[in-house]
Every structure is written in structure tokens, then in C-alpha cells.
Amino acid sequence: GEWNYYGRGPNKWHEQFPIAKGQRQSPIDIVTSNAKVDKALSDNPLKVSYSNNCCQSVTNTGASFQVVVDGAGTEISGGPLDSTYKLVQFHAHWGPLGGDEGSEHTVDGVTYPAELHLVHWNQKYKDVGEAVDKPDGLAVIGVFFSRGKEHAGFKPISDLFAKVPRKADKVDISFNYDPACLLPARRDYWTYLGSLTTPPLFESVTWIVMKDPVEVSAEQLAALRNLLWETPSGEGQMCNNYRPPQPLQGRLVRST
Ligand SMILES: NS(=O)(=O)c1ccc(C(=O)NCc2ccc(F)cc2)cc1
Numbered sequence: 320g321e322w323n324y325y326g327r328g329p330n331k332w333h334e335q336f337p338i339a340k341g342q343r344q345s346p347i348d349i350v351t352s353n354a355k356v357d358k359a360l361s362d363n364p365l366k367v368s369y370s371n372n373c374c375q376s377v378t379n380t381g382a383s384f385q386v387v388v389d390g391a392g393t394e395i396s397g398g399p400l401d402s403t404y405k406l407v408q409f410h411a412h413w414g415p416l417g418g419d420e421g422s423e424h425t426v427d428g429v430t431y432p433a434e435l436h437l438v439h440w441n442q443k444y445k446d447v448g449e450a451v452d453k454p455d456g457l458a459v460i461g462v463f464f465s466r467g468k469e470h471a472g473f474k475p476i477s478d479l480f481a482k483v484p485r486k487a488d489k490v491d492i493s494f495n496y497d498p499a500c501l502l503p504a505r506r507d508y509w510t511y512l513g514s515l516t517t518p519p520l521f522e523s524v525t526w527i528v529m530k531d532p533v534e535v536s537a538e539q540l541a542a543l544r545n546l547l548w549e550t551p552s553g554e555g556q557m558c559n560n561y562r563p564p565q566p567l568q569g570r571l572v573r574s575t
């Protein structure tokens with residue numbers, strides 16, 4: 320059997336998950352000229368209040384890394400959100416070594432080498448398991464990674480990837496870490512209603528995609544490949560764990 324669903328390719332996911340051809344699938348190509356500035360988003364700014372001791376561990380999920388967060392005090396609200404959402408984990412998607420593809424969302428067809436996802440669940444539900452398949456259940460902040468200077472804030476995390484090479488490997492985060500350091504300085508974003516970008520592809524995500532990328536170094540992008548996964552020809556470097564853009568199906572993308 321496959322250890323990861325990218326093995327057969329995202330174009331086959333609909334066979335087991337028919338919602339893959341649904342009306343609010345993610346990611347999408349963000350056509351900036353079609354995005355509609357919505358004053359309401361700036362009138363009620365997105366509030367990100369993370370604590371600096373919320374990150375518990377890094378795990379190799381077999382399809383990405385995942386920093387698991389203890390929800391104490393890590394909340395977002397405002398902007399497109401009608402209630403408070405709590406951070407539960409963050410992970411990323413990336414492409415081949417040295418390439419420029421790898422992000423899931425694209426901007427006017429432009430790809431980035433990686434995309435970070437900060438996953439939050441709606442506090443109106445009792446837990447993330449209840450929220451994960453509700454239309455307003457999740458809010459994911461997407462941050463594009465561009466190749467440039469080293470990101471000091473990402474270094475403590477990227478240095479841990481070598482310690483979790485195989486699926487289910489896990490290392491505790493013993494230091495204080497505030498995931499807000501991964502957000503770009505300028506907090507402008509696009510927002511639209513979409514889905515999980517991996518099976519089960521639930522249409523439960525309010526996407527908040529930051530307009531500005533954050534720079535990470537080529538070495539930090541390369542560190543993502545310390546994570547290994549199962550490929551049809553045996554164990555290999557984890558890469559190309561991204562779903563390509565899906566049909567917009569007439570959805571509106573709003574912008575700050
Ligand atoms: N790339 S993304 O940010 O869109 C994304 C975020 C979270 C999840 C997730 O929680 N999956 C686990 C999972 C497993 C079983 C379920 F029934 C529901 C979720 C998947 C994709």
C-alpha cells in the first residue's frame with residue numbers, strides 16, 4: 320500500500336474522495352485582478368495572538384512535517400472570521416530541490432518553492448475532530464516561502480527536520496517558539512472559501528493567504544528534504560507534496 324497519497328497523484332484522489340471534484344476545492348490560482356477589495360476586512364482586522372510556548376513537537380507525518388500545538392492561548396479572529404479559531408498545527412508543502420514550484424496556491428500563475436499552512440479550528444465546536452468537516456470548521460493561514468536570506472525564525476524548526484527522517488518520527492520542542500514569527504510583516508491577504516488540500520479534502524476551510532512571501536534560505540528549503548517518505552521505488556526524499564490549483568467554480572476571492 321501507499322504511505323502517502325501523492326504516490327498515485329492528486330488527479331486520482333477523486334476515485335476514493337469524490338469531493339475532489341467539488342464546488343469549493345483548494346488550492347486555487349489567485350487571479351489578483353479578479354480579487355475584490357472588501358473594506359469590511361480592514362474595518363475588522365485579522366487578529367493573530369499566539370503564545371510563545373504553544374509548540375509541543377515536530378512529527379514526520381509521511382506527507383509533510385507537522386508542528387503540533389497546544390491550543391492554549393493561540394487564537395485568531397476578525398477579518399473574514401465570524402468567531403475565534405485556535406491553532407492546532409502547522410506544516411508545509413514544497414517542490415523539487417532548487418525548483419520554484421511547490422506552493423499549493425499560485426498568484427497569477429506564479430508558484431513559490433514552498434507554502435506554510437497554519438491550521439486553526441472554530442471554537443464554536445467542541446474539538447478539531449468535530450470542526451474538521453463543517454463548512455466554517457477550519458481557518459488556514461497560508462504563507463508563501465521564497466528563496467533568499469535565511470529566516471532566523473524558521474531555523475529552530477528547520478533544524479529539527481533531520482531528527483525526524485521517517486514517518487511517525489517525532490521530536491519534542493523544548494524551547495519557546497512563537498509561530499507568529501513565520502508571518503510576513505505586512506499582514507495583507509486574500510481570503511476565500513475552500514477545502515483541505517489533502518484527502519479527505521473536506522470543504523471546511525476559510526483560507527487566508529498572505530500576499531507577501533517570507534524569505535527562507537536555499538539551505539532551509541533543502542532541509543525540508545531531510546524528511547523522507549515511501550516512494551514506489553522505496554524510501555526517498557519528501558518533495559512535491561503539493562496539490563495543484565483546482566477550479567474556482569465561480570467563487571469570490573476577497574482582498575484586504
Ligand atoms: N493542507 S491543509 O492545510 O489544507 C490541511 C489541513 C489539515 C488537514 C488534516 O487535519 N488532515 C487530517 C485529517 C484526517 C482525517 C479526517 F477525517 C480529517 C482530517 C489536512 C490538510
Ligand SMILES: [Zn+2]
Pocket residue numbers: 410411412436516
Ligand atoms: Zn497544507
